[in-house]
Amino acid sequence: MSNNGGTTRRIIGGGLSGLAAAINFAKNDESVEVHEARKDIGMQFHPNYQVLLKESPETPASESGATSYLNRWGLNPQFQYKDAKKFLCCTQKRDFTISLKEPLPLILRGGENSLERGLAKEAQDLGVDFHFKSRPKARPGDIMSAGSYRTDMAAFGAYYENSDFPRDQFLYMHDEKYSPRGWYLYIIPMDKDTIKVMNCCSKPHAKKVKKLLYKAVEERPVLRDIIDGAKPTGTVG
């Protein structure tokens, strides 16, 4: 008999929250079902690296890597990530590079080899049952992990062929002119030949986010030097 009084634990939404819950319930010998609205896990994002911040500044460096972090939450997935060691920081007025004392994990989200797919595999191995294209009506006892319904952020990204941008670096630019209000633009190397420039702004400026990205690439010398007149090979957002 399962530890949930013989009933099946239903989890609605197969993102990070739902998958982490599914794994931990399954480890507690519960029978678990994950209901995911899309046709597969990891389809809510185009493949994209996202930053994993450690829980607290006091967490020692030896325990702040991506794997240690996830292990502390009872998770042991196989997935793709890379450690950034340099941070090119661009404010409205100046640009400077910071060498990070501790590497900052950049986690692959969405698609093949993503954290979501790794967690789904771990859950499947523990016997969790997946239902795709499934949006059941919640009933008492269900775990709701369907993500946020609303966000203040609009984003647009462009991929460029580029093998010169250091693979252990990321760029973060905070310039109100291109990323209003209070948002940012960043560059993350995707693979050995491609970088992704992503611009974010608040919802009321959503219609301009794409135009502002190209304007920033044209106008800010630090971006102009990196992109060097190349045309995007793809876009997202």
Ligand SMILES: Cc1cc2nc3c(=O)[nH]c(=O)nc-3n(C[C@H](O)[C@H](O)[C@H](O)COP(=O)(O)OP(=O)(O)OC[C@H]3O[C@@H](n4cnc5c(N)ncnc54)[C@H](O)[C@@H]3O)c2cc1C
């Ligand atoms: C552009 C962008 C950049 C980001 N960068 C970072 C970052 O650098 N670092 C960071 O920590 N966070 C970042 N985030 C936020 C982070 O991605 C989210 O906080 C995280 O994905 C939340 O996980 P979740 O499981 O709660 O929700 P989600 O990842 O949204 O997963 C929810 C899942 O539920 C499914 N679903 C929705 N409705 C239903 C339903 N009715 N029935 C069944 N299934 C349903 C969805 O299809 C989805 O698979 C970023 C987000 C965006 C959009």
